[in-house]
Amino acid sequence: GIKRAAEWNQIPVEYYGPTDDMDRLSYSLRKTPDMLTYLSDLTGFRYPYEKYAQVVVPQYQWGGMEHTTATTLTDRTVHSANEEPEFDSEALVAHELAHQWFGDLVTCQSWDHLWLNEGFATYFEMAWGKHAKGEDHYLEELSGYAEWYFWEATVNGGKSERPVVFPYQVHTADYFFDSHAYAKGGWILHMLRNLLGDEVFYAGIRKYTYAMQGKLAVTEDLKRALESASGRDLDWFFDQWVYKPGFPSFEVTWQTDPEGGMVTLNVKQVQDPTLPGGVAGLTPYFRGPIQIELDGKMHEIALAGLAVERFQIMIGSNATKVRYVQFNSENGWLAQVKNQQSFEAWAAMLVSSPDLTARVQAAQELAGYTLAEDAGADVLAELRARKISVLEKCATADPKPWVRESCLDGMKAVLKAAIHQLELPSTSPLSPALEQLQAAIDVASTTLATLAKDDGAVRIRASAINGLWMLPAAKALPVIRERIQNEKSFGNVKRAIGTLGSIQSPEVYDLAMAQLGRESFQDSAKSGVFIALRQIRDLRSLPVAEEYALARHSEPLRISAFGLLGSLGKKFPVEAGERALAVLVPPLKEGTAPYRIKRGLIQALGVLGDPSVLPLLHDIAANDPVGRVREEAVQAIEAIEDAQD
Secondary structure (H helix, E strand, C coil): CEEEEEEECCEEEEEEECHHHHHHHHHHCCCHHHHHHHHHHHHCCCCCCCCEEEEEECCCCCCEEEECCEEEEEHHHCCCHHHCCCCCCHHHHHHHHHCCCECCCEEECCHHHCHHHHHHHHHHHHHHHHHHHCHHHHHHHHHHHHHHHHHHHHHCCCHHHCCCCCCHHHCCHHHHCCCHHHHHHHHHHHHHHHHHCHHHHHHHHHHHHHHHCCCEECHHHHHHHHHHHHCCCCHHHHHHHHHCCCCCEEEEEEEECCCCCEEEEEEEECCCCCCCCCCCCCCCCCEEEEEEEECCEEEEEEEECCCEEEEEEECCCCCCCCCCEEECHHHCCCCEEEECCCHHHHHHHHHHCCCHHHHHHHHHHHHHCCCCCCCCHHHHHHHHHHHHHHHHHHHHHCCCHHHHHHHHHHHHHHHHHHHHHHHCHHHCCCCHHHHHHHHHHHHHHHHHHHHHHHCCCHHHHHHHHHCHHHCCHHHHHHHHHHHHHHCCCHHHHHHHHHHHHHCCCCCHHHHHHCCCCCCCHHHHHHHHHHHHHHHHCCHHHHHHHHHHCCCCCCHHHHHHHHHHHHHHHHHCHHHHHHHHHHHHHHHHHHCCCCHHHHHHHHHHHHHHCCHHHHHHHHHHHHHCCCHHHHHHHHHHHHHHHHHHC
């Protein structure tokens, strides 16, 4: 590769990568000098080294890796202006650059304190996003990191028993590179900034950076710096958020005084305080100030760290009534909240709350709002019609794309259930409630088609295109054809082509195949063809899969072809099974397949489900030098064995 150099304050900023891709590479990394200025200002510590280089490497298994003065980046981050705003490199570049301060200049003393590297890089990545793209982007990034943490902490093995600071000797280093270090670590800094205020928080960060430059840091070093800057005791905060496991899970109920003027708020913390093992101690009942919104007005209450607490909040004249309550406003705490309020309350929040995160939550709650199990079909139909009506209006009218997308996603979920209800034999002839539901379905379907074609936001068109499969073929196919021809977003072209696989029409196979000659970013359009073909599962596509699995095609296409081979081999074991094995097995036996190709081959074998490959997969799971490849092999083994049971 060659280098393309910029400059920042007389410091060289260098980009290294493949010779034939330097224009796109330079474009992808072009904001690096601005980030150097921003992070130097925010930390109060000028970039500390004589140069900064970024090196793009093919087949790199991570997003990036910081090294002092030189960062390694995946080649998948390289793009051109045509791929923005749907795809950019800013978060990755900012994250790895932040490590030059937090990771290289100041380094965690041991893996126990890894969050001082990764949590800081995550937070400053989000801070750059807020600076460059606004508060809405910051709040959405926070929510995304919270979802990752909650999934890993509660669903993926229940790792919530681990606090952020945890003795390395108990586990291998791989155990620590997870959402506790990255997502929860970034959230801890966000919550500290909320608690202390911007000025004091960043003063503490500057004290920490200057005091620990060139040294090995532990969490207590950070705490002392923040306590010195704020004059406040932060033992309680670090104890519950850093040194203890888990997170707060709230159940909230509320009622207004019959005469108005006051709201009574009942708050329960229902997280499990007795996690097994005892290594990490107990999950606490969390305390501290938390923001709530009462019908558009913000209030702060102080939780005392009890299982059950009750608050009475004055809201004005006796004539005042509250329509809704939002607990934990504006992503204040890393917490899960079950707010037990009515459909009407959620609908009012969706329409009226000034808090972006509250409206997103309201959309999700409305989509999932349920009635008693014994509710009759007409009652369910009436509820679904109301849901569709409220969410459809929001999807077209809210000024914020994140909220609109949340409403559209919710509307699609309700639409799917509504269509299924009307397809049941017991629904004929239609009652008035079911006729109302049919009318709501018709409106939602028209809205989906209109948004897919005409909306100005890429993400809204994306969500709408992903829902077109629910429409009748006669209504969906003209929209899909139009999007394939006219859509500017590379991702949405891929989505439109891929959606063909879910449409029940004899036309879709030929429509999909016609797109194989289309050129696009990272072969995304052709990858969409393979998404469709995997769903259509027509034996005519077998030679296509065999051809595109060959090494002369791009990596994304080869991996897509592997998946199609696995899918066809599973459906047609006699006609396609052996031919699929003939393509998928040899590269793994030879051991020469590149990292991403190897993972794609293993995934395809898991889909294929042929038990004859189990010895090969067990060997890979035991002996491959790359952890993610070993994990992929284990998952494929489990899929094959589960299919045999």
